[in-house]
Every structure is written in C-alpha cells, then in structure tokens.
C-alpha cells in the first residue's frame with residue numbers, strides 16, 4: 001500500500017504555478033480571483049482563508065468580498081455582475097453553500113462562464129461532458145492530477161464513484177470517462193452498494209458520512225480516493241473512508257487531511273491562472 005500525498009503534490013504544483021504566474025505578471029497580467037462569501041459559516045471562513053493564503057503566496061490579486069447573510073438575491077447578483085465586468089478579476093467564486101433565501105442555480109447562471117473557476121455554470125458542465133472543457137471543477141480536476149502523478153492507468157478500468165453531486169460525482173464521472181475508464185455512479189438509493197464497490201479498480205468516495213467505507217467495501221489492490229471532510233465528535237477532520245483498515249487492502253489511498261483538499265485549492269488557482277492567460281493568448 002502507498003499513500004497519495006496530496007499536500008506534497010499541491011506544493012509542487014503551486015511552485016510550478018508560481019513560476020508561470022511570475023512570467024504572466026511580467027507581461028502585465030496579474031491573475032485576479034474574487035471569492036464572494038455570504039454570511040459567517042465557520043467552515044466556509046476556514047476554507048476561504050486557505051484559498052486567500054495560497055492566492056497571495058502565488059502573487060495573485062486576491063480579494064475576499066464578504067457580504068451579510070441577509071443580502072437579497074438581487075443584490076448578490078448585482079455584485080456578481082460587477083465582477084463579471086471588472087477586467088482585473090479573471091476568476092469569480094461564490095462560496096457554497098448559500099443561505100436558503102438565495103437560489104443557487106440563479107447565482108451560478110449569473111457568473112460569466114469565462115470567469116467561472118469552479119466550473120459549476122451549466123455551460124461549463126456541458127462543455128465538460130462534451131469532452132471539450134473550459135473550466136473543470138477543482139476537486140475532480142485535482143484527483144485526475146493525482147492519478148497522473150502516481151501513474152494510475154485508467155484505460156478500461158472499473159471506476160466507481162459514490163456520490164452524484166454536481167460538484168464532485170458528476171464531473172468526476174466525465175473526467176474518468178474521458179480517460180477511457182468504465183464508469184459507475186452510485187448514490188444513496190443504490191441497491192447492494194457493497195457489491196458494486198467491490199468491483200471497483202478505482203473507488204472515489206464523496207458521501208459526506210465519516211468513516212462510512214470500511215475494508216469490506218473494497219477490492220484488493222484498489223485505488224481509493226477519499227473526498228470526505230467530516231468533523232468527528234472531537235472536532236477532528238475525518239474522511240468518508242476508514243483509512244486504518246482500508247489502507248490494508250488498497251494499493252493506493254488518499255489521507256484526510258492532506259489528500260484531496262490541498263489539491264482542490266491548487267486546481268482552483270490553476271484555473272484562475274489559465275483564465276488570466278487566456279485574456280492575452282486566446
């Protein structure tokens with residue numbers, strides 16, 4: 001068994017990205033990222049801080065636009081439109097989840113697809129499924145980088161994803177399909193889940209339930225990717241996979257923390273860089 005070190009890969013990719021960014025800045029373009037944070041959700045505060053730190057280290061123009069929890073949907077859409085028109089920002093990210101009185105679909109539709117560094121706009125989701133992506137959701141994009149780094153050959157492999165979200169499960173399926181894996185998406189209504197996951201050469205777990213996946217779900221030698229971020233009773237960050245026992249059967253496995261999370265942030269920065277680069281090269 002070997003551990004996929006997401007933190008180390010993220011640091012290596014950030015170093016390369018810094019070099020590319022320095023060059024772009026010399027050409028007069030500083031990548032600009034605005035993160036719009038609605039309300040005071042404590043988990044969101046932490047993620048946004050991490051993003052801000054990485055963006056600043058890379059030399060990006062990084063802005064966190066904090067707005068009141070009670071902002072109206074119309075006012076939030078106005079703010080997004082203002083950043084759509086502002087050429088110093090190449091990436092716009094609206095931190096999810098949003099308060100209940102705001103329609104997430106309307107928000108995602110308002111972000112200029114060219115600046116949609118999350119890749120959540122329907123146009124970007126469509127382009128991804130077409131096999132011609134513009135922006136790729138950063139969590140699955142980071143997982144694909146891990147497969148590349150660790151020479152995981154996907155061609156003809158059985159890839160099983162647990163979770164059908166627009167943020168992870170569905171884009172993950174599109175990317176695996178593009179690399180010629182045979183892809184199955186499972187979810188909370190899937191019958192005999194264990195029978196399906198037992199067939200997986202590649203297992204991507206995004207359920208949102210701490211330590212749900214035990215060794216009996218996993219085929220010997222499988223590659224296991226844990227997207228889960230759960231807090232246990234002691235407030236400790238734990239994955240969806242019971243690492244201690246699954247690592248006994250897997251050939252490769254990601255830890256939490258230090259696996260998928262750091263790569264998510266890195267890919268977000270990569271997409272912001274790419275969006276900035278395209279303004280002078282496309």
Ligand SMILES: Nc1nc(=O)c2c([nH]1)NC[C@@H]1CN(c3ccc(C(=O)N[C@@H](CCC(=O)O)C(=O)O)cc3)C=[N+]21
Pocket residue numbers: 046047050093094095096097118138229237256257258259260261262264265
């Ligand atoms: N529009 C939008 N885009 C997002 O990409 C988005 C979002 N909303 N809402 C929330 C989720 C969550 N997310 C994480 C990113 C990095 C870590 C991360 O770096 N995790 C570290 C540890 C962090 C810790 O210790 O708490 C790790 O796994 O090692 C975690 C979670 C991005 N999200």
Ligand SMILES: [Mg+2]
Pocket residue numbers: 118137138139264268
């Ligand atoms: Mg993302």
